[in-house]
Every structure is written in structure tokens, then in C-alpha cells.
Amino acid sequence: MTTTDMTPAHLATAEPIVPIQTRSERPTSFDPADFGTPTGREVNWRLSDLKRLAPLLVDEETETGDALGIEYGVAALEERGLLVESRGHDAAPRGEIFRPEDVISAIAWKRCANALHIRLPEGQEQAEPVIARLHGTGADRHANAHIVIEAMPGSVATLVLHHSGSARYAQNVEIIVRDGARLTLVSVQDWEDDAVHAAAHQAVVGADAYLKHMVVSFGGGVVRVNPSVRLAGHRAEGELYGLSFADSGQHIESQVFLFHEGTETRGDVLYKGALQGVGARSVWIGDVLIGDDATGTDSYEKNQNLVLTDGARADSIPNLEIKTGDIAGAGHASATGRFDDEQLFYLQSRGIEEEEARRLVVIGFLMEVVQRIGVPEIEERLAEAIEEELRRGAGLAPASKAGA
Amino acid sequence: MSVLDIKDLQVSIETEQGKKEILRGVDLTINSDEIHAIMGPNGSGKSTLAYTIAGHPRYTVEGGSITLDGEDVLEMSVDERARAGLFLAMQYPVEIPGVTVSNFLRTAKTAIAGEAPRVREWIGDVRGAMEKLRMDSSFGERNVNEGFSGGEKKRHEILQMELLRPRFAVLDETDSGLDVDALRIVSEGVNRIKAETGLGVLLITHYTRILRYIQPDHVHVFVNGRVAEQGGPELAHRLEEEGYDRYLKAGV
Numbered sequence: 058m059t060t061t062d063m064t065p066a067h068l069a070t071a072e073p074i075v076p077i078q079t080r081s082e083r084p085t086s087f088d089p090a091d092f093g094t095p096t097g098r099e100v101n102w103r104l105s106d107l108k109r110l111a112p113l114l115v116d117e118e119t120e121t122g123d124a125l126g127i128e129y130g131v132a133a134l135e136e137r138g139l140l141v142e143s144r145g146h147d148a149a150p151r152g153e154i155f156r157p158e159d160v161i162s163a164i165a166w167k168r169c170a171n172a173l174h175i176r177l178p179e180g181q182e183q184a185e186p187v188i189a190r191l192h193g194t195g196a197d198r199h200a201n202a203h204i205v206i207e208a209m210p211g212s213v214a215t216l217v218l219h220h221s222g223s224a225r226y227a228q229n230v231e232i233i234v235r236d237g238a239r240l241t242l243v244s245v246q247d248w249e250d251d252a253v254h255a256a257a258h259q260a261v262v263g264a265d266a267y268l269k270h271m272v273v274s275f276g277g278g279v280v281r282v283n284p285s286v287r288l289a290g291h292r293a294e295g296e297l298y299g300l301s302f303a304d305s306g307q308h309i310e311s312q313v314f315l316f317h318e319g320t321e322t323r324g325d326v327l328y329k330g331a332l333q334g335v336g337a338r339s340v341w342i343g344d345v346l347i348g349d350d351a352t353g354t355d356s357y358e359k360n361q362n363l364v365l366t367d368g369a370r371a372d373s374i375p376n377l378e379i380k381t382g383d384i385a386g387a388g389h390a391s392a393t394g395r396f397d398d399e400q401l402f403y404l405q406s407r408g409i410e411e412e413e414a415r416r417l418v419v420i421g422f423l424m425e426v427v428q429r430i431g432v433p434e435i436e437e438r439l440a441e442a443i444e445e446e447l448r449r450g451a452g453l454a455p456a457s458k459a460g461a
Numbered sequence: 462m463s464v465l466d467i468k469d470l471q472v473s474i475e476t477e478q479g480k481k482e483i484l485r486g487v488d489l490t491i492n493s494d495e496i497h498a499i500m501g502p503n504g505s506g507k508s509t510l511a512y513t514i515a516g517h518p519r520y521t522v523e524g525g526s527i528t529l530d531g532e533d534v535l536e537m538s539v540d541e542r543a544r545a546g547l548f549l550a551m552q553y554p555v556e557i558p559g560v561t562v563s564n565f566l567r568t569a570k571t572a573i574a575g576e577a578p579r580v581r582e583w584i585g586d587v588r589g590a591m592e593k594l595r596m597d598s599s600f601g602e603r604n605v606n607e608g609f610s611g612g613e614k615k616r617h618e619i620l621q622m623e624l625l626r627p628r629f630a631v632l633d634e635t636d637s638g639l640d641v642d643a644l645r646i647v648s649e650g651v652n653r654i655k656a657e658t659g660l661g662v663l664l665i666t667h668y669t670r671i672l673r674y675i676q677p678d679h680v681h682v683f684v685n686g687r688v689a690e691q692g693g694p695e696l697a698h699r700l701e702e703e704g705y706d707r708y709l710k711a712g713v
């Protein structure tokens with residue numbers, strides 16, 4: 058178990074932090090050919106399941122024929138007048154902030170002619186969460202998509218992208234949170250076990266605007282959702298949360314990038330994952346960059362994983378790069394552990410049977426993230442989904458004790 | 462009337478340097494409605510005794526026995542011991558993120574009673590017990606022990622004891638870290654539960670102050686993994702004045 062914590066006070070005396078990479082300088086291109094085929098040694102592919110992602114590396118036409126890989130259930134958005142027609146690669150605001158950072162994202166850009174453009178009207182509050190249902194029609198179907206979510210100034214909304222079924226799905230999500238807007242975006246990966254999903258989310262948050270971004274991955278074979286958020290405006294806020302439950306054979310990955318660019322921005326990153334079963338795998342890379350002009354930044358990021366059985370593996374790599382000394386605070390922490398015997402003992406010593414005690418500990422562990430969603434109906438559904446995952450793992454032997 | 466009987470208990474733990482013997486033959490008999498105080502220097506094995514009674518997996522019993530009304534406690538799992546009526550108020554209660562106190566208490570009560578408590582009665586019981594311990598009702602919505610002050614954690618232990626109604630309770634330094642008022646409130650709680658249920662208590666402490674509130678029937682001096690001397694309340698006062706030198710020099 059490793060835990061690190063940094064505060065400005067420490068930074069003053071500690072050795073300079075050597076960033077593993079300068080994330081903001083990563084090359085971008087709209088042309089897949091510029092990236093070449095990943096070898097698996099690149100920093101952004103090193104821990105990925107390239108073998109199973111391979112179908113998404115194929116730069117092929119995916120919008121011909123009558124069978125689409127993904128059905129878009131967006132009636133709820135249409136009814137509320139939240140959809141805007143977007144024709145062609147040049148239709149603004151498509152591409153206003155989005156720059157593909159890897160080959161899959163570049164292919165998705167190129168092969169998706171018409172984006173799905175969701176616009177939350179200026180000054181309007183959506184009383185209820187708005188849900189878009191994206192359903193995969195088959196594990197052998199390759200689909201590419203570019204989705205633009207534009208929260209106009211002063212808008213307030215909770216938007217859910219719900220994924221189910223199966224597909225080979227490459228997806229770009231371009232999120233523009235204009236000044237003073239407040240957007241909660243939840244991407245739920247509730248796929249079948251054979252789905253392959255690679256998503257690049259890129260967001261820019263304007264002045265006094267707020268983005269709560271949440272990645273919930275319970276289903277799917279390989280699920281790679283990489284959110285990248287720029288807090289560009291003065292006092293922009295970004296909360297980046299993630300919740301995952303990897304079972305045997307699942308590879309769940311998130312490479313998170315939070316860039317404090319404006320002054321007095323606040324960022325909070327919290328990803329939690331549980332893993333159970335042989336071959337269950339999770340990868341988390343969290344880069345936080347505090348830019349040259351980002352004075353008054355307040356930033357914290359944390360990743361915690363709970364390994365419930367033997368044979369599961371979690372990788373967790375936090376990076377913090379600070380380019381100005383004049384910040385309010387910055388820290389990061391990462392911990393991967395097995396069941397805490399002391400917690401189990403405490404619960405059991407109150408008469409609670411071992412299996413029930415384990416259930417309480419896992420649910421408790423994940424609830425910290427669930428409780429931050431702030432939308433009761435989604436919270437309830439997630440709590441149920443966690444229970445369901447635990448029922449699935451009920452027969453599995455618990456992880457052997459650390460050090461044993 | 463119940464009896465908790467500990468005979469010639471020998472316990473070791475696994476350390477990086479190998480096996481380490483900690484308890485070297487402990488004998489103790491506690492009856493219902495009795496209060497036994499255990500005092501002894503740091504590291505003498507008091508918490509080890511407490512944890513072994515509760516069944517913590519870190520401790521290996523090498524010999525001897527623990528029985529509750531003739532039933533073999535050492536054969537029971539941790540949760541079975543609790544359901545049989547044993548309770549340990551821990552020296553360092555554990556934080557459980559994401560599990561609220563009210564959820565925890567209800568789950569524990571259900572486990573111990575074998576059925577879920579009736580909702581309305583239960584809410585009243587919890588509220589009443591919290592009031593008596595001067596705990597704000599907002600604790601119910603907080604996560605177990607998370608961010609609790611030292612004294613709040615100890616009150617929370619006694620709250621559980623009050624609601625779970627054990628037959629025997631081991632209080633491991635419940636008095637440490639309590640302010641004067643809290644010490645009195647917690648002591649009153651212990652006395653109240655004892656009066657109501659005939660609870661037997663094994664009270665581990667370093668200080669005679671708590672013994673002014675909770676009158677012990679017996680005092681045991683614990684040194685180097687065994688009971689070095691036994692007596693009445695006067696023994697506690699002598700220890701306070703003289704310390705443990707006498708026993709340590711004797712090289713027990």
C-alpha cells in the first residue's frame with residue numbers, strides 16, 4: 058500500500074517534483090496516420106489491453122450499411138429540445154476544444170461525419186436528470202462517435218450517458234461548460250461482458266462554471282474512459298469522480314487529466330474501484346497539472362482500490378505537476394489494498410457474520426463516491442448495482458491476507 | 462448467572478522476528494454482576510487478553526481454555542462469540558468508511574438478536590441511549606468512528622454495549638482519553654447496564670480514577686503475560702502509589 062500526500066508547505070522544502078510527463082504537451086492530431094499503430098510501450102498504452110482494443114484501431118468506414126453498431130435512445134433529449142443538428146466535421150462547436158490524443162480518438166473523429174450535439178440552453182435549469190441511452194447492437198459491430206455536450210452560460214443540468222448491450226465502440230465526448238454553467242455528466246458503462254469501449258472525454262470549464270464528471274464502469278470486457286478536463290476560467294470548478302467494479306476477465310481503465318489553467322480554480326479527483334475474480338484488472342493514471350498562471354489553485358486527487366480476491370490486479374499512478382508556487386493547496390494519494398482485517402474484525406466482534414461484514418466494508422468503500430453524485434435516483438440505482446456485483450462474487454474466496 | 466472462565470491461557474503472536482509469546486498462563490474467573498479490574502504496565506499483554514477473548518485472528522492460543530458457561534469460546538468464530546454474549550470495547554476503535562453508525566447499529570442488533578428490531582422501538586432505544594451518553598443524534602448519520610474524537614469513539618463503544626446487551630464486557634482502557642465529564646457519563650453507563658442486566662465486566666485501566674466511579678470487586682495486577690497478584694480495591698490504590706517496580710524486580 059502506498060500513500061503520498063503533498064501540501065505547499067512540504068513542497069517548499071522537498072525536492073522538486075519531476076513529472077513523469079508533461080501531459081499538456083502530448084501530441085494531438087485529427088489524422089489517425091499521425092499516431093501510427095501503438096506498440097504498447099507508449100505511456101498512454103503501456104497498461105492497456107491493446108489486444109482486445111485492436112478492433113478499434115482499424116480505420117474503416119463504420120457508418121455505411123443498415124445496421125448501426127450503436128442505437129441512440131435520445132427521445133428524452135428531443136422532447137426537451139436539447140438536440141441540435143450537427144452536419145459535417147466543421148459544424149461548430151464541434152472541434153472547438155477537442156483534439157484527439159490517440160489513434161482511436163482520431164479514427165472516431167474521422168469516421169463520425171455527424172456529431173450528436175446536445176445543447177443545454179442558456180439560463181435554463183433541467184429539473185430532472187436527462188438520460189441518453191446508448192445501446193450496442195452486437196459485439197462484432199464497430200462504431201465511432203463524436204458527441205458534443207454544450208452547457209450554455211448559466212445552464213444547470215444533470216446528463217447521463219448510459220451504455221448497454223455490446224459493441225466495439227470508439228467514442229469522443231466534447232464537453233463545453235460555458236461561463237457560469239453547472240453541468241453534472243455521468244457516463245455509465247453497463248455493457249455486456251464482451252463489449253469493447255474506448256472513450257476520450259475532453260472538457261473545458263469556463264469562468265465561475267462547474268463540471269461534475271463521473272465515470273461509472275461495472276460492465277464491459279475492456280472499458281477505457283479517459284477524461285481530460287481543463288479548468289480554463291477564473292474560479293472554474295471540476296469534480297472528477299469514478300467508480301468501478303471489475304470482475305474476472307474485465308479490464309477497466311481511466312486515464313484522468315485535470316489541468317488547472319485559470320486562476321483560483323478548484324479541482325477534486327476521486328476514483329474508487331473494487332476488483333474480484335481471476336484476471337480482473339483496473340488501471341488508473343491520474344495527471345494533475347497546475348499551470349504557470351493558475352494562482353490560487355486548490356487541487357486534490359485520490360485513487361483507491363480494494364482487491365477482494367486473489368488473481369485481480371489494480372494499477373494506480375498519480376502524477377502531480379505544479380508550475381506555480383502560489384497555490385492554495387495540492388495533494389494526491391493512491392492506495393490499493395485488500396480487505397482491512399481490522400474493519401472486518403470490528404464488525405464481526407459486534408455479531409455480524411463474516412460475509413455480511415465484507416459486504417458492508419465493500420459497499421462502504423464505494424459509497425464514498427456514490428454519495429457525491431448528489432442525484433438520489435442515480436445513487437440508489439448504483440447502490441443496487443454494487444449489491445448485484447457482490448452477489449456475483451459471493452462464492453469467490455476472499456483475498457489472502459497481506460503478507461501471508 | 463453466567464461464568465466466563467479463563468484457565469492457564471497461553472497466547473503468542475507471529476512477528477517479523479518469529480513467534481512471540483505474550484500470555485503465559487492466565488487464570489481468571491468472572492461471574493455475572495462482578496467487576497474485575499486489570500492493571501499492569503504497558504506491553505504486559507492486557508489488550509492481548511482482551512483481543513483473544515474476542516477472537517482476533519492475529520493471536521494464536523497455544524494452550525489453556527476460555528469457556529462461557531461451560532461452552533468452549535475458543536471454538537467459536539468472532540461473530541459467534543459476540544452472539545454468545547461477549548463484548549469488547551476496544552482501546553482503538555476502527556474507522557469504517559461509508560458505513561453509517563445507524564446502519565451499523567441496526568445490522569449488529571439484528572445479528573445478535575437473530576431478528577431485525579421493530580423499527581419504532583429501535584429508533585427510540587438508540588435515541589435514548591445516545592442521550593444518556595450525551596451523544597448528539599447527528600452521530601447516527603456519520604460513518605463509524607470516522608473523524609470521531611478519542612472520547613467520542615469511547616462513548617460510541619459504550620453506546621453499542623448498551624444497545625447490544627452482552628453478558629460479559631471487556632473494556633480495554635475505555636477511560637483513556639476521556640475528559641472528566643465524559644468519564645463520569647461513561648462510568649454511569651457501565652453501572653446502569655450492569656444494574657439492569659447483571660453484566661460482568663473486565664475493566665482494563667491504568668488509572669484509579671475510573672475505579673472511583675466503577676467499584677471493582679477484584680483487582681488483578683497483570684505483569685509480563687500473567688496475573689502477578691490479586692486483591693480488592695485497595696490494591697489499585699497501592700499500585701497507584703508504588704507502581705509496578707515490585708513485580709518487575711521480582712522478575713515474574
Ligand SMILES: Nc1ncnc2c1ncn2[C@@H]1O[C@H](COP(=O)(O)OP(=O)(O)OP(=O)(O)O)[C@@H](O)[C@H]1O
Nearest residue numbers: 474475476481483502503504505506507508509510
Ligand atoms: N504485531 C506485533 N509485533 C510485535 N510485537 C507485538 C505485536 N503486537 C503486540 N506485540 C507485543 O505484545 C506485547 C503485549 O501487547 P499488548 O497490546 O497486549 O499490551 P498492553 O498490556 O495492552 O499494553 P498498553 O498498556 O500499552 O495498552 C507488547 O510487548 C507488544 O509490543
Ligand SMILES: [Mg+2]
Nearest residue numbers: 507508509552
Ligand atoms: Mg493495551
